[in-house]
Amino acid sequence: MENVPILRRRSSSVKKEFSEKELEELKTAFQLLDRNRDGRVTAGELKIMLNNLGIEIKEEKVEEIIRTMSHSGSELIDENDFLTFVKQMQLALPEVADDVTRDLGAAFRVFDLDGDGFITREELKTAMEMIGEPLTETQLTNLIRTADLDHDNRINYEEFVKLLSS
DSSP states (O other): OTTSOOOOOOSGGGGGGSOHHHHHHHHHHHHHHOTTOSSOEEHHHHHHHHHHTTOOOOHHHHHHHHHHHSTTSOSEEOHHHHHHHHHHHHHHOTTHHHHHHHHHHHHHHTTOTTOSSEEOHHHHHHHHHHTTOOOOHHHHHHHHHHHOTTOSSSEEHHHHHHHHHO
């Protein structure tokens, strides 16, 4: 990773590194990580998402990842930190993108209970209960609203996977 330029931008300049569509999709991904919607992601929030994807990781490692992603080395990352980290990973690990796409697609399909390529409100509710993370009606509404890029009241996981791997 020595040959990878370190992107430490704090302004919107990192946003220029992505297409408009990529940026919209990455913002959605960040919002999904930011469970309490405070504009920052904690190690705990990241660990929950990783665990939900079937990735077991020690709390200390997650804290280290967050500190690495944070421009200040703190235990919180904001949207710019997230975007900068994604860009660094794209530059450093292009060959991993295919594996990540497959893994995220498989993880997301867990929520698509009827296999139609979409996650409905009811499927999301059921899947979250199955993984021990039940959601309130308000949380369900907010999650669907955040992730539903084409506003059809369903989540298209193929687009979501593309956003995280592009």
